[in-house]
Amino acid sequence: MKCFLTILLFALVSCATPSSSEDSIKISIDVHELPSIGLAISTTDYDIQLVNFDSNKHGEYVIHNMDAAYITLHNGFSERKRIYAKQGDHIHLTFDGKSMKESLEITGDHPRITEYLSRQKTTPYNRNIYSLQFPEFESVLKEKIIENSRLLDSCENTLKNESEKFIKLERARIKYSFAPALLNYPKVHGGEDLEKIRDDYYTTIKNWIEEDKDYLNLNEYRTFVALACATLASQEGKNTTTYYEKILEQMYYLDQNFKQEDVKQGFISLWANEYVQNNGIKQIDELNKFTQEKLTDNKLLSRYEQIYDSWARIAPGNKAIDFHAQDSTGKEFSLKDFKNQYVCLYIWQNVYPCMVEFSHLKKLIPLLEEKNIQWINLSIEPKPDEWKKAIRNQDIQIGKHFFLKNEKEFLKNYHYNSETMYQFILITPDGKIVESHLPKASSGKLEKYLTEQI
Template sequence: MLKKIILISGLFTLLNSCETEIPKSKTVISGTITNPNNALLLIAGNDYFRDTIQVDESGNFKDTLDILPGSYLLSYGKLFWRTYLQNGYDLEIVFDSNNFRNTLSYKGEGGVENNYLFQKISKQREAMTKRQEAMKMRNDSSLLLLNDLKEAMHQFLSSYPALPPAFKGLEKRSITYGYIADLHRLHSKDTLGVISGLTSKLNALEENMDFNSGMDYLFSNRYRRMIEDTYREKAQISAKTSNLAEDIAFLKEISNIKNDTIRNSLAFNHAKYGITYTKDLNTFYSLFLKSSTNPIHNEDIKASYEILKKVAKGAPSPGFEDYENHQGGTTSLKDLAGSYLFIDVWATWCGPCRKEIPYLKELETKYHDKNIKFVSISIDRQKDRDKWKQMIKDENLGGVQLLADKDWESSFVQNYLIKGIPRFIILDPQGNIIDYNAPVPSSGKLESIFDEFNL
């Protein structure tokens, strides 16, 4: 499981500063950027890990990390690329920000591995056309072409004899996982089953596949996706046969995974956002704890659970004060007391939010003379206030149109632990919560809910 990185010695801004010897169990990342244009190098990994490395005015940077092996996304300004990291590396990264692709190079421990991986991207780009051709043909030649692409990647791997044996083993298996993923994609397109041997080849490969390899899970994004997809499919089947919600069924399925790395990661990635949408908070949280043995992740999800307990059905809703009202003046939640409230948390930049607008307007029209108010709270930034006003005009939006005071950081948003929009909330006339995660207007489920209120 990818743990949150603990900085051992802080951020270094000068390469020639005095420092103690770094134990081999840590990871050292350093380097020089020609034509530096940003003060921060960002690093992101699986399981919502984020960190920053300071870059000085000369383009030098250095940091010491305690990290689990895996592929990390590095970004500098508008540049993005992947780097493989593991403890024990003393990796130097050099590039010119004005000519990144032709100047990026790695030196030191981990340098050979990452130079290989960076060059591999070019090989994969070259293979993209042939892969698309294989998917388009959908015949026996498709299998031959995909096999040729797999063998070409193995040959490319062999052209780097200096790669450590352990890394080579991981990479060989990762190539195979990519091949299996391609066969799955081809299989889904071969609806008539005309490609001879495709099903048997897939079955044979998967029968010999280890579904409990923590190292492969950390190393290979293809393997990671295959494992998650496998348990998503199991959860879908379980949900239907056991009459369970799919989010609950998924936690039940993964709780039986033997490998801690895989089980913890799947549980955390599922719960990080899933806990904010579940209809059965206590069962969800209990099953998460049954699956997760990672103390850092457990603390994170516990914090979410404690917030969400306060917005359970029947609890008084968190309030908001003096939000700008499009009609003029300001409005607080207490000003809307006495009516049922259907609250829409949205933003002008949110595509899914905009898709719900026609359905929301239909509901407003249907219930315009009933004791229910439709309240839309935009979390657009204050600097985008004019965009918010213009969209209300362009879309002829009705109801009560409000602009939150601090976008995502608004206390109302934080108190409901809203991590994604649109989010719909239903309150009773006393301001108590009926549903903190109500169905979307396009679902067709709201009319039956509203009709139960005897509006």
């Protein structure tokens, strides 16, 4: 259930917008019956987006900034289908939402590759290999890669007719799906001190890294290189404790040791964008300076600056973004209806982590009255009837309950994080942002923050 909630909530803020550009991959979908849970599409393990269907049961999804992509279709929890597409492709899907497996028809794809991907099943390694000495461990890991490449070997001549690049990417995908095992060896092995194999271990990790711009589209490659750079950077024994410090170490190692400039540019852009997108721009002067200096590709630099500026837009002191919502009777409300008092917005959904917060929030009622803070609960529950049912619960009676309308742009502008499922925003009486991401009530820090700041 948590997986689907993450998919759904992420979709609220990240749905792709249609485009006919030849530098993108376009997917259009027509269904006979809408999927009961929803159709989601992913190109990585963490970027999963829900497709919106119109009244004609038609949906569109566009992938930007990728030359080629492995695309996974998720029909709820039960069905998955993997396809491959390259820049300029327009793929059309038709199926019955009840059963994608039985009814899916695809046009515009690469049918031989789609067939291959449906047959390709990964045979994992046995964890007993960690008991081996390191040289033998690496040999067994390479044998496992060869074993998992046999289907590709047998289909290579046929697949070449559709895309030689796919064969290159698929070999790398298989290799790098096993590569993280190398990084886990010191943690799992237990029978050999890392100092005894130190030189061989770090040299082996370096040798497994191939600098190839084409591989930047592979989730498996990006994951391994990020972890490998962090591991190799740690050789000096620096005491990096925060995620921010580790990202900086990765970047510095990459800059000093990688030779291919386009690969360096790609990873610096990727890491900087992901960090800022997920964590904001507080206390990132060093990361920002490094990124601004090293990103010489104007397109990549522009993309980074857009993400940075979107966070600067909601920095403390800026004008708050208005909301449009309605109460259970359908009456419309916006931020302008609550002038001359502090306003605290609670973005929530009818799920357990959000409901837990209410039990802690109710303890703040005396403080809210003392500080003249108007508490407003903005629900993003997908089903309005479920929201109306939930707000009858006496345990969540604090402030005013509204149902957020046109929530996608609002959530996107406020950098709502679907993984936490909730967000607290404090606004001044004259409509300025005090803080867009307050600590959660259950941490005990929200009460302290409100007491000290107001």
